Each structure stands twice: as structure tokens, then as C-alpha cells.
Amino acid sequence: MEEAVRPGANRVRTGSDRSDNGKEAMTEKGIILDRVENPSDLKELERDQLVILCREIREFIIDVVSQQGGHLGASLGVVELTVALCRILNLPEDKVVYDTGHQAYVHKVLTGRKEKLWGIRQYGGISGFLKRDESEHDAFGAGHASTAISAALGLATARDMAGKDSKVVAILGDGALTGGLAYEALNNAGQSGSNLLVILNDNGMSIAPNVGALSQYLTNITSNPTLMKLREEVVSLVKKLPAGDAVGGLAKRIESGIKSAFVPSALFEALGFTYFGPVDGHDLESLLDILPRLLDRGGPVLLHVHTKKGKGLTHAEEDDEGFHGVVPFDPQTGKIRKQPAGGTPGYTKVFGQAMLDAAEQFPQMAAITAAMPTGTGLNPFKEKYPARFFDVGIAEAHAVCFAAGLACEGVRPVVTVYSTFLQRAYDQVVHDVALQKLPVIFALDRGGLVGADGPTHHGVLDLSYMCSVPDMVVAAPKDGNELRDMLWTAMDHTAGPFAFRFPRASVPQGWDPSRPPQVLPIGSWEILGEGSDVAILAVGAMVAEATAAAVKLAASGINATVVNARFVKPLDEAMLRDLRSSHKLLVTVEENSCVGGFGAAVAGFLESERSTGASFLRLALPDGFVTHGPREQLLDDVGLSAEKIAARILAESAR
Numbered sequence: 001m002e003e004a005v006r007p008g009a010n011r012v013r014t015g016s017d018r019s020d021n022g023k024e025a026m027t028e029k030g031i032i033l034d035r036v037e038n039p040s041d042l043k044e045l046e047r048d049q050l051v052i053l054c055r056e057i058r059e060f061i062i063d064v065v066s067q068q069g070g071h072l073g074a075s076l077g078v079v080e081l082t083v084a085l086c087r088i089l090n091l092p093e094d095k096v097v098y099d100t101g102h103q104a105y106v107h108k109v110l111t112g113r114k115e116k117l118w119g120i121r122q123y124g125g126i127s128g129f130l131k132r133d134e135s136e137h138d139a140f141g142a143g144h145a146s147t148a149i150s151a152a153l154g155l156a157t158a159r160d161m162a163g164k165d166s167k168v169v170a171i172l173g174d175g176a177l178t179g180g181l182a183y184e185a186l187n188n189a190g191q192s193g194s195n196l197l198v199i200l201n202d203n204g205m206s207i208a209p210n211v212g213a214l215s216q217y218l219t220n221i222t223s224n225p226t227l228m229k230l231r232e233e234v235v236s237l238v239k240k241l242p243a244g245d246a247v248g249g250l251a252k253r254i255e256s257g258i259k260s261a262f263v264p265s266a267l268f269e270a271l272g273f274t275y276f277g278p279v280d281g282h283d284l285e286s287l288l289d290i291l292p293r294l295l296d297r298g299g300p301v302l303l304h305v306h307t308k309k310g311k312g313l314t315h316a317e318e319d320d321e322g323f324h325g326v327v328p329f330d331p332q333t334g335k336i337r338k339q340p341a342g343g344t345p346g347y348t349k350v351f352g353q354a355m356l357d358a359a360e361q362f363p364q365m366a367a368i369t370a371a372m373p374t375g376t377g378l379n380p381f382k383e384k385y386p387a388r389f390f391d392v393g394i395a396e397a398h399a400v401c402f403a404a405g406l407a408c409e410g411v412r413p414v415v416t417v418y419s420t421f422l423q424r425a426y427d428q429v430v431h432d433v434a435l436q437k438l439p440v441i442f443a444l445d446r447g448g449l450v451g452a453d454g455p456t457h458h459g460v461l462d463l464s465y466m467c468s469v470p471d472m473v474v475a476a477p478k479d480g481n482e483l484r485d486m487l488w489t490a491m492d493h494t495a496g497p498f499a500f501r502f503p504r505a506s507v508p509q510g511w512d513p514s515r516p517p518q519v520l521p522i523g524s525w526e527i528l529g530e531g532s533d534v535a536i537l538a539v540g541a542m543v544a545e546a547t548a549a550a551v552k553l554a555a556s557g558i559n560a561t562v563v564n565a566r567f568v569k570p571l572d573e574a575m576l577r578d579l580r581s582s583h584k585l586l587v588t589v590e591e592n593s594c595v596g597g598f599g600a601a602v603a604g605f606l607e608s609e610r611s612t613g614a615s616f617l618r619l620a621l622p623d624g625f626v627t628h629g630p631r632e633q634l635l636d637d638v639g640l641s642a643e644k645i646a647a648r649i650l651a652e653s654a655r
């Protein structure tokens with residue numbers, strides 16, 4: 001391993017360099033970085049200055065992320081690659097499509113957003129991912145994995161249709177290559193013959209260590225000493241070729257002469273790509289020599305680069321999973337700066353513990369994750385029940401269909417996935433699970449607004465898309481105790497699929513891990529406080545907000561009944577009828593789109609009953625994308641904080 005930057009030894013900025021509004025003072029040591037505003041500035045630099053620039057970018061990103069938090073390891077791994085591409089290509093006419101976008105901090109720094117990096121992921125600041133409306137250099141928006149090759153092929157094809165000859169490059173990680181979409185794109189791109197460079201950034205890691213046969217295949221390519229020696233020789237030969245010879249005789253002869261020896265590249269070659277690599281993705285000199293030749297080669301080309309996630313920060317190199325995404329930390333020690341105040345645990349942790357306990361009681365239970373064992377709280381399960389734990393890679397659609405197969409044979413799979421990522425498996429939920437009435441359980445973490453990750457990651461459509469699936473039970477617990485109840489209830493329900501969602505938040509007070517879990521009657525709601533004027537029907541995390549809103553309403557002379565509408569499908573129709581006839585106003589509150597979720601279901605019910613009783617108010621998220629920022633701030637913005645809920649009910653009551 002090369003020497004890592006000693007954090008703080010050559011600092012570019014410190015927190016005290018910045019004024020209160022986040023705008024920092026002039027840099028002290030970012031000599032080269034200060035001269036770079038746009039990619040074209042890199043063309044003015046000497047090669048040795050580019051090497052210094054790489055170091056300064058690392059220092060800057062470490063400085064920013066150690067103070068603000070964010071995704072770190074992946075960006076540190078692509079510094080040389082990004083610098084080389086910005087230097088060689090003519091951006092933004094040429095296009096670089098980064099997969100997922102969490103590794104694009106370097107790209108942001110080099111494309112006019114250096115100062116704005118201090119506000120990354122913060123309310124009003126730039127996004128932590130890629131957005132076309134943030135910069136003309138963001139060729140394609142991202143946040144979810146495995147889209148880069150498809151998008152790049154679209155850009156390349158549009159270029160061909162317009163008769164242009166610009167370059168298009170896609171960069172994706174070995175983790176993203178576990179997603180089926182990437183293969184569909186490779187298959188299509190290989191056949192199209194379009195000029196397209198795909199760079200496979202292989203660091204052996206997804207968020208957790210990468211999984212699957214293809215990951216093993218890539219490792220074999222890299223760890224075979226004979227092949228590596230041969231490749232090193234080829235790389236150095238290619239570097240010595242005159243630039244114009246990239247498609248000419250000597251290069252072609254070298255390439256075809258050794259092709260048969262490059263057995264591991266057969267997969268990509270068979271898909272119609274010219275494979276080149278693996279090369280050291282931190283060797284800037286080599287990248288600067290090789291990339292122009294590959295870009296000029298014509299047709300679909302795949303460059304396999306080998307990089308180290310977290311490169312340049314010792315702690316991040318040693319703990320690449322821990323430093324994938326971080327909260328503010330001390331770069332000297334690698335320790336997080338502020339320990340979270342001792343409160344209740346997060347829903348994810350409570351869920352992980354519930355899975356452990358349930359596994360003991362239900363031997364048929366299995367857990368499935370799509371590359372998120374830590375993020376979904378399943379690591380303790382994985383440790384204790386390795387034979388019942390399946391990490392299928394970034395492959396949500398496969399995860400669901402695989403679960404359906406398991407369920408056919410009596411296994412009780414729990415597909416544990418972030419709400420936003422299940423969006424790509426909708427057809428599997430419908431066609432493979434629900435249509436066959438298979439008792440697959442969907443545990444949807446990050447249901448609702450997730451905060452700093454923003455619109456690509458908000459889980460705000462799940463109630464809508466899950467409620468639209470026939471025979472699906474859709475639920476949301478109000479707290480940690482009920483989360484356990486939901487898992488037991490789901491295990492008890494064998495007639496068909498069952499989904500429950502929970503937020504990215506701490507569980508409310510009252511969490512009692514020793515309380516025995518209960519099986520809840522499907523479709524039953526719970527009255528938490530009885531009033532007579534308004535009935536507030538709240539789902540999941542909104543129950544706490546509704547309860548607080550009821551207190552505020554009481555101060556204004558309005559008595560509210562608060563209902564824990566823990567089942568969104570089926571509805572508690574009997575209770576709904578009672579509430580309608582005993583209250584003047586019914587209010588639904590959900591952290592989900594106003595289109596097709598809980599409020600829509602209640603409205604549909606009232607309409608079907610030709611209700612002439614209480615008037616009705618639906619509080620939900622707008623039919624639009626919500627920005628990034630602290631969850632509490634966003635909830636207030638969209639009118640779902642306790643204050644705003646109370647105010648909106650007051651206004652409605654006054655009408």
C-alpha cells in the first residue's frame with residue numbers, strides 16, 4: 001500500500017478557515033487546486049502538477065467530509081481517474097456518466113463546485129449525488145446503482161444519431177456490476193458497436209465486501225501473477241506506441257496476439273467489448289497514456305482499473321466499509337467527532353435484533369439483502385445464521401424473485417431492503433410474489449424522508465406502489481415495540497405477501513426489548529387518544545407527530561382522537577365507519593406521496609360508502625420530489641411536522 005496522506009499534515013482548509021455561512025477563506029496550501037475551476041483548467045497543467053493536484057484534492061475532500069460527513073471512500077478511490085478524464089476529455093461536450101454518483105465528489109470539485117462542496121448534502125447545498133440541473137457537467141443524474149452503462153449508451157447513440165463524434169465514458173464499480181441492469185446494458189452496447197468507453201472501477205468492495213461469482217472472476221483476473229505480468233508488459237507496450245497507432249497495425253497485432261492469453265477477459269469480449277486491463281487506477285501517468293488510446297480505438301471498450309477504496313486516508317483504507325459513508329470524524333484518529341447522544345436506538349437496529357429473535361423462533365425464516373447487510377441491520381443475523389442469510393448483490397429484482405422461489409418451498413424469506421431500492425423490483429413484487437400468493441415478507445427500511453441523501457433515496461412511494469398490489473398487506477409500525485409485532489404478524493400471515501415500512505429515525509421512547517412480541521389482527525387500528533371533534537388517522541412515524549399535534553390542538557380548544565393506522569391495507573373499515581359518524585373532521589397523515597397512498601385509500605373507501613358524514617383532509621407529501629436536508633426540516637417544509645399538522649387542521653376546522 002502506498003503511503004497515505006497524514007491527515008492535517010498538509011491541510012488545505014480547516015473549520016476555522018471558514019466563515020459562519022460556510023464560505024471558506026482562501027486556501028493555504030491548495031496551490032494547484034486553487035487554479036482549477038473547470039476541467040479545461042487541467043489542460044494547462046504539467047503532469048507533475050497533476051500529481052500534486054491529486055494530492056490536494058484528496059486533502060480537500062478529507063477536510064470537507066471529516067467536518068460535514070458524507071460519502072468518502074469511493075471518491076478517494078477515483079481521484080486519479082477523474083483527474084485523467086477531466087484532463088483528456090473536452091467536457092461538457094464529451095460526457096462522463098458516473099454510476100450511483102456517491103464517488104463524484106472529485107468530479108464536483110473539478111467542475112466548478114469546489115467551494116460548494118462545503119455545503120454538500122446540507123439543506124440548500126449541493127446534492128451528494130449527481131443532478132443534471134446542478135451542473136452541465138453532470139451528464140446523467142444518479143443515486144441508485146447500475147444505471148451508468150445504459151445511460152451512457154443512450155448518450156452515445158444520440159450522439160451517433162446527431163452525427164457528432166464526441167466521447168462518452170461510463171464509470172461503474174464492481175459493486176454496481178452485480179446489478180442486472182448493467183448486464184442488460186453491456187449486452188446491448190456490445191452489439192451496438194457504438195463508440196463507448198466503460199471503465200470498471202474494481203476495488204473489491206460494494207458498501208460491504210462485494211459478493212458473487214463475477215466478483216470472484218474479477219479477483220481471479222487481478223490475482224493471477226502470470227496474467228498480471230503479461231498485462232503489465234502489454235500496458236507498457238501500449239504506452240510506448242505512437243498515439244496515432246491506437247487502431248493501427250502494431251497495437252492491433254499486440255492485442256490480437258495476446259488475446260487468447262487473456263482468458264479472464266473472455267466474458268467482456270464475448271459481450272462485444274474490447275477488454276483492456278486491469279491497470280492500476282492510481283497510476284496517473286499510465287491513465288494519461290492509455291485513456292486517449294482507448295477513447296480513439298472505436299467501438300465498445302472496457303477498461304478494467306484496480307483501485308483502493310479510501311485511498312490516501314489510512315483509516316479509510318483499513319476500514320473501507322466503515323468509511324463508505326461517514327458522519328463528521330477526526331481525520332487524525334478516524335473516530336467520529338460527536339457520539340450520538342444516548343437515546344433510543346434506531347429502527348434499523350431494533351429491526352436487526354427482532355430478526356435475530358424471530359429466527360430463533362421460526363426456523364424456516366431466511367433473510368435477504370441486496371448488498372446492504374449493515375445498512376439494514378442484518379449483520380448480527382448474518383453472523384448467527386449464515387446458512388439462512390443471503391446477500392445477493394445490488395440486485396433488488398433478483399432478491400425478490402429469489403425470495404419467491406424460496407417461498408415456494410416453504411422457506412419464509414424476509415426481503416430487507418430500503419424502500420427506494422425496492423422500486424426497481426416492482427414487477428417481481430407483482431408477478432413473481434403477489435400473483436402466486438407467496439408469503440414473502442418485505443421489510444422496508446428508510447420508509448419516508450431520509451434526510452441528507454435526498455430525492456434519490458427518499459422512500460416516499462412505497463405505500464402507493466405496495467397498496468396497488470393485489471393481496472399485499474401493507475403496514476407501518478408506530479414505534480420499536482410495534483416493529484417487532486409487525487415481524488411476528490408477518491410471520492404468522494401465510495396467505496400471501498406482507499410489507500411493513502419503517503423510517504430512518506430513532507424509535508420513540510417506550511422501547512422495551514424484553515416485551516414479548518404480539519401477533520396483531522390484520523387490518524386492525526389502535527385508538528391512542530379519544531376526542532370528539534377531529535379524528536387524526538396517522539401512519540407509522542406520523543403517529544408521534546399526530547399525537548404532538550393533538551396536544552397543540554387541545555390548547556386551541558379542539559379535541560382530537562388520534563388513531564394509529566398501522567395497517568394501510570387492509571383498512572380498519574369498521575373503525576373508519578365509527579370515526580366518520582362520531583367526528584366532524586377526518587384527517588389522514590402519512591409520510592408518503594399524496595398519490596395512491598393511505599389518504600387515497602381512505603378517500604376511496606369513503607367514496608365507495610357514499611359517505612355524507614365527516615369532512616375529510618388528506619395530509620401527505622406533495623406529488624413532487626423533495627430536496628435533501630435534515631428530516632425534521634423537510635417534514636416541516638412539506639407540512640408534516642406536529643406544528644404544521646396542527647395548523648392545517650386548525651385552518652380546516654375553521655372553514
Ligand SMILES: Cc1ncc(C[n+]2csc(CCOP(=O)(O)OP(=O)(O)O)c2C)c(N)n1
Pocket residue numbers: 074077100102103143144145172173174175176177201203205206207309370371372394396421424
Ligand atoms: C439500486 C441500489 N441499491 C443499493 C444502493 C446502495 N449503494 C450505494 S453505493 C453501493 C455500493 C456500490 O459499490 P461499487 O459500485 O463497487 O462502488 P464503490 O463504492 O465500491 O466505489 C450500494 C450498494 C444503491 N445506491 N442503489
